[in-house]
């Protein structure tokens with residue numbers, strides 16, 4: 275959901291669905307833009323969880339795992355649906371699924387200093403990035419970044435996950451493990467260009483059985499404002515912007 279251009283006054287009514295600790299956390303951000311992003315992401319997460327489980331959006335509470343990954347609960351029990359959210363300048367994104375996954379979204383106009391690539395990326399990734407025409411290296415950087423974030427958010431380890439233990443083949447997106455005892459074939463990653471302005475990636479270890487179908491939707495902020503019922507279904511339209519190869 276795009277949140278650029280949204281004023282605090284327009285998201286304020288949504289906050290009624292948040293709990294005390296979410297409202298307090300939102301209030302601690304210094305910049306209005308961060309408050310808007312936080313409220314929008316958390317309301318969208320609650321609405322998506324409500325749609326997936328049938329529980330009212332306001333009834334969820336959240337518990338952080340050891341490395342901070344939140345788990346949605348209803349009363350004393352897990353809500354039975356996993357979620358992950360990402361907020362970036364101008365866009366918030368939420369994924370829900372019956373299994374663990376990770377999601378990241380970044381603005382494509384984010385200023386990138388390619389000299390820091392060595393701090394985050396493996397030699398294989400840096401070699402691929404260096405082989406791109408200069409004009410496409412910023413996008414290449416963000417393709418890698420969002421895929422890597424999707425993985426470390428899927429495992430829930432966040433930055434405690436060694437970034438040099440795995441690397442990505444960018445197209446089609448596929449993980450390769452170095453020092454991590456895991457099966458790359460078990461992992462699925464998808465990437466989308468959102469409005470030509472944001473790069474998003476989602477990743478998960480596929481559960482046994484038929485491959486899950488990932489469906490991407492764009493939600494308009496109006497959809498959250500249109501009704502006084504915070505548990506009403508959210509109107510949305512499909513996103514079809516699969517990203518292609520890069521050269």
Ligand SMILES: CC(C)(COP(=O)(O)OP(=O)(O)OC[C@H]1O[C@@H](n2cnc3c(N)ncnc32)[C@H](O)[C@@H]1OP(=O)(O)O)[C@@H](O)C(=O)NCCC(=O)NCCS
Pocket residue numbers: 312315341342343344358359360361362376377378379394395418419422423426427428429430431432433437
């Ligand atoms: C915290 C981290 C999990 C994501 O941070 P981020 O990219 O700055 O932020 P995002 O908006 O995408 O995600 C934040 C949300 O992820 C969730 N989250 C927090 N810890 C998490 C974890 N360990 N695993 C999965 N999700 C987590 C939370 O819902 C959080 O939002 P909230 O605090 O409003 O509830 C972690 O990956 C990080 O600090 N990254 C910093 C950037 C970096 O150096 N990345 C290297 C990539 S190569």
